[in-house]
Amino acid sequence: MTVPAVLRRAAACGITQAGLVVHFHPGDDPRLFDTVREEIESSVSDFPGQILLGAEIDIMDQAGTTSWSDDLAGMTDYVLLAMGHTQMPWVRPDLSLPPRRFLEAETTGLMAALDRVPATVVAHPYIYGSLHRSMPGLAYSLRPHEIPDSLVSELAAKLVDSGIRFEYHCRDLLIRPWNLGGGQFTASYGIFLDSLRSLGVNFVAGSDAHYLDQIGRSANAPDWAQNFLAART
Numbered sequence: 405m406t407v408p409a410v411l412r413r414a415a416a417c418g419i420t421q422a423g424l425v426v427h428f429h430p431g432d433d434p435r436l437f438d439t440v441r442e443e444i445e446s447s448v449s450d451f452p453g454q455i456l457l458g459a460e461i462d463i464m465d466q467a468g469t470t471s472w473s474d475d476l477a478g479m480t481d482y483v484l485l486a487m488g489h490t491q492m493p494w495v496r497p498d499l500s501l502p503p504r505r506f507l508e509a510e511t512t513g514l515m516a517a518l519d520r521v522p523a524t525v526v527a528h529p530y531i532y533g534s535l536h537r538s539m540p541g542l543a544y545s546l547r548p549h550e551i552p553d554s555l556v557s558e559l560a561a562k563l564v565d566s567g568i569r570f571e572y573h574c575r576d577l578l579i580r581p582w583n584l585g586g587g588q589f590t591a592s593y594g595i596f597l598d599s600l601r602s603l604g605v606n607f608v609a610g611s612d613a614h615y616l617d618q619i620g621r622s623a624n625a626p627d628w629a630q631n632f633l634a635a636r637t
């Protein structure tokens with residue numbers, strides 16, 4: 405996953421605007437982004453379109469604590485605010501809550517985090533791809549369509565007012581939904597996304613590619629979730 409290799413693969417997939425994302429965890433050095441920016445600038449001949457550098461920020465708890473640092477301001481072209489990084493030891497939501505209460509707490513935590521981070525996109529929202537390893541009972545019982553309407557409306561208003569997009573996640577949702585609770589989860593999640601769409605929330609398709617052969621999978625998102633970045637510029 406070197407910068408030139410990623411860009412050549414993206415070009416081969418027919419992607420016309422590529423986003424390269426670097427995770428930023430607590431204690432990481434923001435100068436990391438200067439290094440990646442330099443790598444991108446020396447690799448522009450590997451990609452015919454626009455190349456954007458993004459930072460992925462962890463939401464660490466349900467009070468809205470994040471790994472964001474003000475030192476990052478202006479260093480990236482966009483910012484992903486990531487839910488569900490429960491595989492990271494510093495990410496500590498209250499896993500003792502019953503499923504519906506857990507999702508409510510996740511929603512208020514997300515909204516608190518959105519107040520603190522200049523986010524562009526909410527990454528893999530309500531996708532808890534690792535939770536089945538530590539808390540399968542909770543992971544397989546999450547039903548996002550049960551989040552109360554009042555909370556969904558509040559979240560949607562915040563996203564719309566700030567111009568923040570929801571990612572349509574082309575990994576667990578499409579290729580390994582059984583980690584999330586299978587068809588019962590994806591049906592519930594679809595209802596939840598429909599509610600947000602009806603309230604005016606916009607989406608962006610994300611591959612969440614961590615290997616070269618995963619780069620093209622954002623093409624599997626539905627049409628309504630595609631091409632946000634191209635439409636914006």
Ligand SMILES: [Zn+2]
Nearest residue numbers: 460486527528
């Ligand atoms: Zn992530």
